Amino acid sequence: MTVRRRWVLAVLGLAPWLTIAACGGVSGGAAVAGPSTPTPTLDTTGFLEFVAGTAPLVIVAPHGGSLKPLTVPDRTCAGCEFLADANTEDLARLVVEAFVRRTGKRPFLALNHLHRIKFDGNRELDEATGSHSLLNGVWNSWQDNLDSVSARAARAHAGRGLYIELHGHAHAVARIEIGYLLTAAQLRSSDAVLSSGAAMRQSSIARLVNDTRSGAADVVLLRGAPSLGALLYGAGYPAVPSPSDPAPKDGDSYFNGGYNTVRHGSLNGGLTDAVQLECNFAGVRDTAANRAAFADVLASILQQYLKAQYGWPAV
Numbered sequence: 079m080t081v082r083r084r085w086v087l088a089v090l091g092l093a094p095w096l097t098i099a100a101c102g103g104v105s106g107g108a109a110v111a112g113p114s115t116p117t118p119t120l121d122t123t124g125f126l127e128f129v130a131g132t133a134p135l136v137i138v139a140p141h142g143g144s145l146k147p148l149t150v151p152d153r154t155c156a157g158c159e160f161l162a163d164a165n166t167e168d169l170a171r172l173v174v175e176a177f178v179r180r181t182g183k184r185p186f187l188a189l190n191h192l193h194r195i196k197f198d199g200n201r202e203l204d205e206a207t208g209s210h211s212l213l214n215g216v217w218n219s220w221q222d223n224l225d226s227v228s229a230r231a232a233r234a235h236a237g238r239g240l241y242i243e244l245h246g247h248a249h250a251v252a253r254i255e256i257g258y259l260l261t262a263a264q265l266r267s268s269d270a271v272l273s274s275g276a277a278m279r280q281s282s283i284a285r286l287v288n289d290t291r292s293g294a295a296d297v298v299l300l301r302g303a304p305s306l307g308a309l310l311y312g313a314g315y316p317a318v319p320s321p322s323d324p325a326p327k328d329g330d331s332y333f334n335g336g337y338n339t340v341r342h343g344s345l346n347g348g349l350t351d352a353v354q355l356e357c358n359f360a361g362v363r364d365t366a367a368n369r370a371a372f373a374d375v376l377a378s379i380l381q382q383y384l385k386a387q388y389g390w391p392a393v
């Protein structure tokens with residue numbers, strides 16, 4: 079059960095979204111302002127939440143919202159998705175707090191509180207809003223602030239950062255689908271084919287492929303021992319691509335990324351590499367205990383990954 083809160087924010091002048099004086103919003107039960115927890119900040123629309131961080135890491139949940147205000151029309155577009163990714167908003171908060179406990183540094187957090195029937199935080203303008211122009215400001219605010227938090231995260235580490243977007247899927251195979259903008263067919267290629275072609279340099283981690291602290295080769299970053307998939311698998315969470323599961327089989331459902339992975343990844347020269355994590359439900363995001371356990375594991379993995387591949391922290 080979420081808790082509705084209303085508060086007045088001081089004008090802090092620290093970032094574009096912090097220049098707003100007042101708004102209403104929703105907070106998860108544990109995210110109460112305190113000495114070690116920054117006050118959640120909402121944008122002008124009141125439907126979005128951005129919390130500034132100190133680490134070169136952005137945690138985003140674009141489909142976890144539950145707000146269905148009567149003043150916002152439902153999206154009815156043909157072919158659009160309307161189901162929320164259950165519990166991913168809570169999961170995102172838990173990952174952030176677990177990372178803070180482990181490192182003393184705070185990832186940037188971005189949450190879309192609107193239910194997907196109202197607004198899709200991972201689509202281009204028309205599909206995101208269902209072509210309801212009164213939501214154009216929400217879309218602009220969401221994307222502009224994602225641009226901003228990504229840039230600020232990169233500035234926390236000499237212009238390099240990692241953008242992680244949390245989603246939920248209900249596919250037949252219970253595993254975490256890691257999206258780098260490579261299709262299932264591309265992933266079914268051999269390492270030699272993947273490495274020799276342009277695929278890795280057209281992925282959402284293109285910058286990392288060209289400049290990684292560990293010196294790991296491109297396909298090794300994708301599904302070798304230091305890959306996110308390997309780290310997840312090693313912690314008891316099956317994942318694809320990974321050494322144990324290098325590619326979805328022909329006919330398997332698989333999400334490889336979306337609008338945000340393109341826009342906020344390094345495919346087109348962005349400062350942050352982007353990874354879409356599509357989480358299965360049972361054992362990962364179903365119960366509070368399972369979410370907390372997974373969040374702690376993911377925070378640990380992201381800490382390891384930032385150290386090994388980005389050299390963060392520097393000392």
Ligand SMILES: [Zn+2]
Pocket residue numbers: 141163244245246
């Ligand atoms: Zn999603």
